[in-house]
Amino acid sequence: MKIKDKNLEELKDIAKEIRELLIDVVSKNGGHLASNLGVVELTIALHYIFNSPEDIMLWDVGHQAYVHKILTGREERFPTIRKKGGLTPFTNPNESIHDGFISGHAGNTLSAALGIHEAKKNNKVIAIIGDAALANGESLEAINNISEKDKNLIIVLNDNEHSIGENVGALSKYMSKIMGKKSYNDFKNEVELLVRKVIFGNSVADFIKRLEHTVKYFFNPGNFFEELGIHYIGPVDGHNLKELISTFEDVKDMEGPVIVHIKTEKGKGYKFAEQNREKFHGISPFDIKTGETCKKNESYSQLFGNKLVELGEKNSEIIAITAGMIKGTGLDKFFEKYPKRSYDVGIAEMHAVTFAGGLAIKGKKPVVAIYSTFLQRAYDQLIHDIALQNLPVLFILDRAGIVGEDGPTHNGIFDIAYLQSIPNIRIMAPFSKEDLEKSLEFAVNDKSGPIAIRIPRDSSFCLNVGFEYGKWQEIKKGNEYLVIAVGSMLKELLIIEKELNKNNVYPTIVGVNFINPLDEKYILENFVKYEKIFILEEGILHGGFSSKILEFLNDKNINKIIHRIGIEGFVEHGKRDEILTDLGLKGKKLVDRLLKK
Ligand SMILES: Cc1ncc(C[n+]2csc(CCOP(=O)(O)OP(=O)(O)O)c2C)c(N)n1
Numbered sequence: 001m002k003i004k005d006k007n008l009e010e011l012k013d014i015a016k017e018i019r020e021l022l023i024d025v026v027s028k029n030g031g032h033l034a035s036n037l038g039v040v041e042l043t044i045a046l047h048y049i050f051n052s053p054e055d056i057m058l059w060d061v062g063h064q065a066y067v068h069k070i071l072t073g074r075e076e077r078f079p080t081i082r083k084k085g086g087l088t089p090f091t092n093p094n095e096s097i098h099d100g101f102i103s104g105h106a107g108n109t110l111s112a113a114l115g116i117h118e119a120k121k122n123n124k125v126i127a128i129i130g131d132a133a134l135a136n137g138e139s140l141e142a143i144n145n146i147s148e149k150d151k152n153l154i155i156v157l158n159d160n161e162h163s164i165g166e167n168v169g170a171l172s173k174y175m176s177k178i179m180g181k182k183s184y185n186d187f188k189n190e191v192e193l194l195v196r197k198v199i200f201g202n203s204v205a206d207f208i209k210r211l212e213h214t215v216k217y218f219f220n221p222g223n224f225f226e227e228l229g230i231h232y233i234g235p236v237d238g239h240n241l242k243e244l245i246s247t248f249e250d251v252k253d254m255e256g257p258v259i260v261h262i263k264t265e266k267g268k269g270y271k272f273a274e275q276n277r278e279k280f281h282g283i284s285p286f287d288i289k290t291g292e293t294c295k296k297n298e299s300y301s302q303l304f305g306n307k308l309v310e311l312g313e314k315n316s317e318i319i320a321i322t323a324g325m326i327k328g329t330g331l332d333k334f335f336e337k338y339p340k341r342s343y344d345v346g347i348a349e350m351h352a353v354t355f356a357g358g359l360a361i362k363g364k365k366p367v368v369a370i371y372s373t374f375l376q377r378a379y380d381q382l383i384h385d386i387a388l389q390n391l392p393v394l395f396i397l398d399r400a401g402i403v404g405e406d407g408p409t410h411n412g413i414f415d416i417a418y419l420q421s422i423p424n425i426r427i428m429a430p431f432s433k434e435d436l437e438k439s440l441e442f443a444v445n446d447k448s449g450p451i452a453i454r455i456p457r458d459s460s461f462c463l464n465v466g467f468e469y470g471k472w473q474e475i476k477k478g479n480e481y482l483v484i485a486v487g488s489m490l491k492e493l494l495i496i497e498k499e500l501n502k503n504n505v506y507p508t509i510v511g512v513n514f515i516n517p518l519d520e521k522y523i524l525e526n527f528v529k530y531e532k533i534f535i536l537e538e539g540i541l542h543g544g545f546s547s548k549i550l551e552f553l554n555d556k557n558i559n560k561i562i563h564r565i566g567i568e569g570f571v572e573h574g575k576r577d578e579i580l581t582d583l584g585l586k587g588k589k590l591v592d593r594l595l596k597k
């Protein structure tokens with residue numbers, strides 16, 4: 001879509017058209033709707049004033065960059081967004097020269113913007129960041145650095161007073177306070193009026209006095225940033241194209257780092273998204289007329305949340321912690337029922353982990369529910385603050401494995417590899433609804449050290465077999481083949497079992513919940529009996545579960561070939577089932593892999 005030669009009325013029409021396109025495509029593909037509806041005018045104004053790609057734009061998280069994609073030559077492909085082989089869900093320089101940097105995880109943009117600016121001093125760098133992502137630790141580290149230098153960097157703060165749900169924290173409260181103050185454009189108008197009065201006869205002294213007062217009032221709102229050496233401009237109405245354009249026109253040639261505070265409404269222009277911003281932050285396909293999505297079976301996240309509510313009743317030491325993902329992790333019911341034992345720390349995974357350490361060292365039982373991919377942010381805290389002191393914190397690693405449409409930034413495929421090398425952390429991967437419930441019962445009452453429980457982005461499946469600490473479960477006794485399935489992979493294996501039988505293969509099937517500690521007894525007693533051994537895991541193979549078994553066999557001098565089926569390299573976006581199938585972890589491809597060897 002071309003916008004440079006348009007007048008204001010035409011730009012307003014384009015905004016309307018883009019909103020319709022966003023609603024239409026997201027209703028079919030699912031995606032991040034509310035944030036995008038909120039930045040339609042903002043993105044148009046940015047592209048109207050600045051010249052991408054010479055002026056380099058970076059979008060924090062990138063979930064709100066759909067409009068940017070539409071305005072930078074990707075309009076035709078926009079209906080493919082989040083689909084396998086289609087446009088990616090966030091920004092990616094491999095997709096377009098208009099995407100300044102990879103995004104997906106909150107808080108990397110300001111650091112990347114500063115780096116890009118240092119490398120390309122003649123280009124303008126514009127970093128667009130949300131109010132919740134601004135409070136992320138990495139963002140604040142970057143601000144600290146940016147403000148020290150005289151950088152010609154433009155930070156656009158898109159303040160909709162929401163994270164996925166309500167925003168939390170002191171910075172958010174501060175921003176809300178200044179948002180109520182007189183707007184940047186009111187200030188401009190006031191100055192204009194004063195100048196006119198001087199011209200038409202008021203005394204210069206009076207003019208200067210009043211100007212000083214106005215300027216003070218104007219700068220006060222953003223005092224925090226001003227004190228840090230970053231010019232503050234705002235607040236600006238993020239849905240008023242005229243105001244936005246005139247503001248960016250002013251900002252374009254300003255010297256030094258500047259933060260432009262834009263006030264937007266998440267979900268703007270679609271009734272259901274305005275009424276329920278959280279639901280429409282990231283939504284599965286929905287009916288445009290009613291705003292309803294189709295009902296799905298209970299997810300593992302919901303199951304975890306429900307079980308924790310029950311366990312919280314019996315054990316008052318349980319404390320729930322999330323880093324900005326109350327609903328996604330299934331903790332909403334616990335938060336509702338036990339508000340005093342619930343903490344949403346914002347997008348602050350590092351803090352969440354060490355905060356839990358503090359609680360645990362004084363006898364509480366913190367349950368920290370974070371998506372597997374986001375826990376990567378807190379690796380040092382896991383080692384230094386938790387494992388080294390062997391603190392009994394329970395980590396719920398949600399979205400462990402393939403997440404689907406959110407793609408490579410969000411797949412939780414590294415956790416087994418990154419956790420199992422850390423001493424003291426036990427890792428579990430429940431394989432069914434019942435197994436997850438029993439795992440939680442065990443883990444919340446365990447006081448001996450940290451435990452991480454992996455749960456997949458999937459609806460739960462029922463299988464009630466035994467549960468014993470450290471023990472793998474033999475689900476079926478067969479002959480010749482031994483197939484060991486970790487967590488989520490057991491369901492996939494049981495689904496295709498009949499196909500194997502049709503080919504005269506009757507494997508012994510083992511469900512692995514306990515990744516660490518290994519069930520050494522089972523390995524030592526059984527591996528030698530089988531001609532073929534397969535291990536299935538929904539995680540990276542290098543350094544993963546099967547690697548650990550190979551090390552164990554090596555150390556015990558057992559010479560066995562193990563066929564390892566898992567993930568290699570980064571995995572692109574698409575439906576979870578499609579991706580698992582492509583990877584040979586599901587369906588016919590899995591059958592083929594098990595029969596081929
Ligand atoms: C490190 C990290 N933690 C959590 C998330 C999940 N997440 C994605 S968007 C979001 C809220 C972002 O809010 P804000 O920055 O204000 O942008 P808005 O959606 O309101 O435009 C969260 C918590 C993430 N992407 N990265």
Ligand SMILES: CC(=O)[C@@H](O)[C@H](O)COP(=O)(O)O
Nearest residue numbers: 061063104282328399406457
């Ligand atoms: C952009 C982001 O990081 C989140 O909005 C994420 O997409 C949520 O994923 P789920 O939809 O799996 O909760």
Ligand SMILES: [Mg+2]
Nearest residue numbers: 130131160162
């Ligand atoms: Mg926000």
